[in-house]
Amino acid sequence: MGRGIRVEFQALVRRGFTLVEILVVVVVIAILATLVAPNVFQHVGSARETTAKSQIEMLGAALDAYRLHVGRYPTTEEGLGALWIKPATAPATWRGPYLRKSVPLDPWGNAYEYASPGEQNREGYDLRSLGRDGRRGGENEDADIVG
Numbered sequence: 416m417g418r419g420i421r422v423e424f425q426a427l428v429r430r431g432f433t434l435v436e437i438l439v440v441v442v443v444i445a446i447l448a449t450l451v452a453p454n455v456f457q458h459v460g461s462a463r464e465t466t467a468k469s470q471i472e473m474l475g476a477a478l479d480a481y482r483l484h485v486g487r488y489p490t491t492e493e494g495l496g497a498l499w500i501k502p503a504t505a506p507a508t509w510r511g512p513y514l515r516k517s518v519p520l521d522p523w524g525n526a527y528e529y530a531s532p533g534e535q536n537r538e539g540y541d542l543r544s545l546g547r548d549g550r551r552g553g554e555n556e557d558a559d560i561v562g
Contacts, residue, residue, distance in 0.1 A: 463522035464560060467544040470519055471562030474498070474527065474542060477513035484510045488531040488540045495529050521560075525549045535561075 477498045482488050485508055489497035497505065498513040521527055521544040533541030541561070548557040 463547075463556070466522045467560045468562070470521065471527070471542055471544065471560065473514075474518070475562055478540060478542075480513050481509075481511070484508050489529075491530045495527060521545075523547045523549065 474495060478488055478495075481498060485505055489495070489502065490504070493502045493504065495518045496502075498511060499517050501509050501511060518527070523544070523546065525545055528543045528545060529540060531540035533539060535541050543562065544560040545551060546553050546557045546559055550557075551559060553559065
């Protein structure tokens, strides 16, 4: 009976990993991380740009619904908040809220820039994300995304 317990104990002890095996696994994971991480982070900027474009399209659809009900786009002063909370200047035909949630920030945490009438679109509105830097203009991830 004592021999059986000793054999089981030795089998349990041998089931663990050696330090060399653990180090090999850590090195393999580190090598994979150095190869994969740059590719993943390279696409974060384009994912944010795609998100901003999608949000601008969603806001544009809500602005069009607002215009159908009210007869005009929200003024620059009313802003995009008019899609969520009825402005004091809106007529009784306002049927909002036109968004399921409050107006989102762009993927970089900045408010979307909205103007109606717009500088470029005098009959409608201008809607843009100012990109990562939060300033007009820029290149790459700092570039404006205009809707």
